[in-house]
Amino acid sequence: MSNDTRHARPAQAVAITVTLPGVLVDLFPGSTRSVEMSASTVDEMIDELDRRWPGMRDRLCDSTPAIRKHINVFMDGERAKLDTPIEPGTKVFVITAISGG
Amino acid sequence: MAKHVLILIGTRKGAFILETDSKRKSWGLKGPFCATWPMNHVVGDPATGAIYGGGGNEWFGPAVWKSTDLGESWTHSSEGLAYGSGAEPITAVWSVAPKNGSLYAGVQPAGLFRSDDRGETWQHVEGLQQHPSRPKWSPGGAGLILHSLVPHPNDENQLWIGISAAGVFYTSDRGRTWEPRNKGTRADFLPEGENYPEFGQCVHNLVVAAGKPDRLYQQNHCGMYRSDDGGKSWQSIEKGLPSSFGFPVAAHSSDPDTAFMIPLNGDTAGRYVPDAKAAVWRTRDAGETWQALREGLPQQNAYFGVLRQAMATDRLEPVGVYFGTSSGTLFASADEGDSFAPIAEHLPVITSVETIVVER
Numbered sequence: 001m002s003n004d005t006r007h008a009r010p011a012q013a014v015a016i017t018v019t020l021p022g023v024l025v026d027l028f029p030g031s032t033r034s035v036e037m038s039a040s041t042v043d044e045m046i047d048e049l050d051r052r053w054p055g056m057r058d059r060l061c062d063s064t065p066a067i068r069k070h071i072n073v074f075m076d077g078e079r080a081k082l083d084t085p086i087e088p089g090t091k092v093f094v095i096t097a098i099s100g101g
Numbered sequence: 102m103a104k105h106v107l108i109l110i111g112t113r114k115g116a117f118i119l120e121t122d123s124k125r126k127s128w129g130l131k132g133p134f135c136a137t138w139p140m141n142h143v144v145g146d147p148a149t150g151a152i153y154g155g156g157g158n159e160w161f162g163p164a165v166w167k168s169t170d171l172g173e174s175w176t177h178s179s180e181g182l183a184y185g186s187g188a189e190p191i192t193a194v195w196s197v198a199p200k201n202g203s204l205y206a207g208v209q210p211a212g213l214f215r216s217d218d219r220g221e222t223w224q225h226v227e228g229l230q231q232h233p234s235r236p237k238w239s240p241g242g243a244g245l246i247l248h249s250l251v252p253h254p255n256d257e258n259q260l261w262i263g264i265s266a267a268g269v270f271y272t273s274d275r276g277r278t279w280e281p282r283n284k285g286t287r288a289d290f291l292p293e294g295e296n297y298p299e300f301g302q303c304v305h306n307l308v309v310a311a312g313k314p315d316r317l318y319q320q321n322h323c324g325m326y327r328s329d330d331g332g333k334s335w336q337s338i339e340k341g342l343p344s345s346f347g348f349p350v351a352a353h354s355s356d357p358d359t360a361f362m363i364p365l366n367g368d369t370a371g372r373y374v375p376d377a378k379a380a381v382w383r384t385r386d387a388g389e390t391w392q393a394l395r396e397g398l399p400q401q402n403a404y405f406g407v408l409r410q411a412m413a414t415d416r417l418e419p420v421g422v423y424f425g426t427s428s429g430t431l432f433a434s435a436d437e438g439d440s441f442a443p444i445a446e447h448l449p450v451i452t453s454v455e456t457i458v459v460e461r
Contacts, residue, residue, distance in 0.1 A: 060161075063188065
């Protein structure tokens with residue numbers, strides 16, 4: 001899955017902290033709940049997650065492409081989309097929505 | 102080394118495995134596997150011993166899970182298991198079939214994918230989407246799903262599929278081109294006079310007879326059928342059965358004239374076993390006559406159904422017959438259906454039952 005060109009980081013990338021849901025981390029051995037990385041959009045953030053743990057993008061995004069219906073990405077209390085920019089120092093929370101039965 | 106039978110069980114809350122020796126007297130249950138995802142179909146590859154499970158999770162989407170150590174550990178992948186951007190995304194894998202080193206996956210919304218590296222990556226078999234009937238396919242009750250995958254036993258270029266509610270389709274060029282094969286099967290839900298269309302039937306399940314690749318058995322929303330010409334034409338075999346409605350059909354693993362069905366009480370009557378009395382119905386003459394097999398099955402207050410992929414046979418002698426209920430019980434017969442016993446209870450809703458015989 002990794003591809004150096006696709007995952008190249010832009011010069012303006014910034015440091016952020018991403019918190020992942022435990023049920024996602026359970027699917028990827030070696031992954032962690034808290035992730036430090038550089039990314040300037042949610043799309044780049046998910047690319048970086050996929051680079052570290054191949055296949056994680058498919059779990060968070062569908063082929064539309066969009067963040068999956070029952071996955072929420074929150075920044076500063078607001079839901080984000082793939083093209084939402086991320087400011088320096090932002091804490092990003094990836095959360096599973098209420099679902100199932 | 103001794104023969105062991107593994108019953109591979111897909112449920113709404115993960116995969117499970119029941120294991121026994123060749124006597125099939127006592128069973129051990131392992132699971133739940135696959136992170137308790139809804140698993141629509143769990144199958145074994147007799148050539149490699151690998152186990153594959155197709156499913157879809159509300160949060161995380163579709164994937165095919167794989168175990169190469171008989172369920173001890175699992176990985177998953179959906180790399181390439183997607184339509185192009187802008188198309189309706191895939192929500193779940195509904196069927197999996199290994200054959201001749203390839204692995205097929207049927208998905209929702211209906212489409213076909215193939216993996217040539219044992220489930221690591223997937224390629225879209227685009228020819229099916231390009232069939233001229235595609236814009237007119239309508240979903241069944243469970244959605245527009247490709248649920249039945251029947252590879253030809255001896256020819257890797259031939260494959261039959263079942264889509265609800267588009268019907269049966271066939272390819273002889275490994276998926277490049279397709280033709281509908283529904284002649285003789287009814288669509289009672291269409292207007293009067295339009296009940297035998299070229300496509301649009303609600304096929305529920307499709308299997309190939311042992312040692313007779315041109316013979317197929319089909320459980321349809323509207324009747325039970327047999328074909329002796331690879332699906333070019335179908336004959337009704339529902340005479341003698343208590344209803345024309347059901348979901349699963351299972352073929353005997355060595356006798357092409359023997360098949361098993363579980364008719365339910367109708368599509369608007371709860372879809373339970375008829376009269377709340379459970380029975381597997383067996384034919385020994387390719388559907389000419391049927392026998393109800395009830396020994397060991399509940400004969401009162403049985404309000405369960407059996408879903409389309411939830412019945413299977415094994416390859417031992419005599420052949421074992423297994424089915425799982427919507428109320429989470431797995432019934433087993435080691436005598437070709439003459440008698441049954443529950444071998445697991447209180448499981449989640451059972452969506453699929455398959456078998457694999459391994460040496461260990």
